Amino acid sequence: MLYQTTVLNKVECSGIGLHTGIPCNLTIRPSVPDSGIVFIRKDLPQNVRIKAHIENVVDATLATTLGIDGVKVSTVEHLMAAFAGLGIDNAEIEMNAAEVPIMDGSAEPFNALLKRAGIQLQDKVKKFVIIKRPVTVTEEDRQATLLPSNDFKISYTIDFKHPLISNQYYLIQISNGNFEREICRARTFGFLSDYEMLKARGFARGGSLENAVVIDESKVINEGGLRFTDEFVRHKILDSIGDLWLLGAQVIGHFIGYKSGHTLNHKLIHKLLAHKDWWELLEFSNEEELRKLQIMPPTHEFLS
Numbered sequence: 001m002l003y004q005t006t007v008l009n010k011v012e013c014s015g016i017g018l019h020t021g022i023p024c025n026l027t028i029r030p031s032v033p034d035s036g037i038v039f040i041r042k043d044l045p046q047n048v049r050i051k052a053h054i055e056n057v058v059d060a061t062l063a064t065t066l067g068i069d070g071v072k073v074s075t076v077e078h079l080m081a082a083f084a085g086l087g088i089d090n091a092e093i094e095m096n097a098a099e100v101p102i103m104d105g106s107a108e109p110f111n112a113l114l115k116r117a118g119i120q121l122q123d124k125v126k127k128f129v130i131i132k133r134p135v136t137v138t139e140e141d142r143q144a145t146l147l148p149s150n151d152f153k154i155s156y157t158i159d160f161k162h163p164l165i166s167n168q169y170y171l172i173q174i175s176n177g178n179f180e181r182e183i184c185r186a187r188t189f190g191f192l193s194d195y196e197m198l199k200a201r202g203f204a205r206g207g208s209l210e211n212a213v214v215i216d217e218s219k220v221i222n223e224g225g226l227r228f229t230d231e232f233v234r235h236k237i238l239d240s241i242g243d244l245w246l247l248g249a250q251v252i253g254h255f256i257g258y259k260s261g262h263t264l265n266h267k268l269i270h271k272l273l274a275h276k277d278w279w280e281l282l283e284f285s286n287e288e289e290l291r292k293l294q295i296m297p298p299t300h301e302f303l304s
Helices: 077-086 108-117 178-183 192-200 231-247 263-276 286-295
Strands: 003-007 011-016 025-028 036-041 049-051 057-059 065-068 071-073 090-096 119-124 126-133 135-139 142-148 153-161 165-171 190-193 214-216 250-258 279-282
Touching: 011 108, 025 108, 036 071, 036 231, 049 065, 049 071, 049 077, 071 090, 077 108, 077 178, 077 231, 108 119, 135 263, 142 263, 153 231, 165 178, 165 231, 190 192, 192 214, 231 263
Parallel strands: 036 090, 126 250, 153 250, 190 214
Antiparallel strands: 003 119, 011 025, 025 090, 036 049, 057 065, 065 071, 126 279, 135 142, 142 250, 153 165
């Protein structure tokens, strides 16, 4: 809970990109303390390294894309959510393409991959971003907020003009492995009526019923239906957890999303960082220090 972690062993997976449709082999390796999550484009001569940090976000159109000097890695949010869900601070991710594999459209395959790798405690303490004052960003009827709290929780509301989805709300305090039980299996989703339009714009070229929940005018067309009755809002929480991990430290605060998305989430983080009196970066060497401040960080199930 208080010390940084990395993966214990190298693990690999492969799949296609949701938007590019291009195959990608991905390898996750252990990394040293304070290095963060770093993506490495192994398909390029210079093996460009891109740290997963909010300052390196270059696009948020339907996915979170990181980039440095014109080199990009896209659709990182589900993998980042899996790192966050297990509290993994440091790792290197080697890729031979520009887009992270979409797998089944959720974070579950990455969660399972990281558990198979094992989690190694390191000799440096974690960093925590403590929210001290409310911060909000708004665009039209969408809103993203961070409030002071003594733990890390997320509440989210979606509202679609579709009879199957409509208005959904979910609140979760991230702790004791509940990311795995309640959030990581929730898949990305889209509307069948939008599919051809998205393809024409260069998106969803790898999309299928194998990696997304697809909805027609009245129903889910995937065989087997939904994994949760409110899978849609749970997936939005998954995305937000991945976006918040781009701070490079565990947030202690309450994130509230109303019809938010990657763009608004990123703007919220930038606004927070621009006001240094609204937050504090703290480290704790023992649990007594946590108790004095009444702070309850997420707890995780370590495998090694």
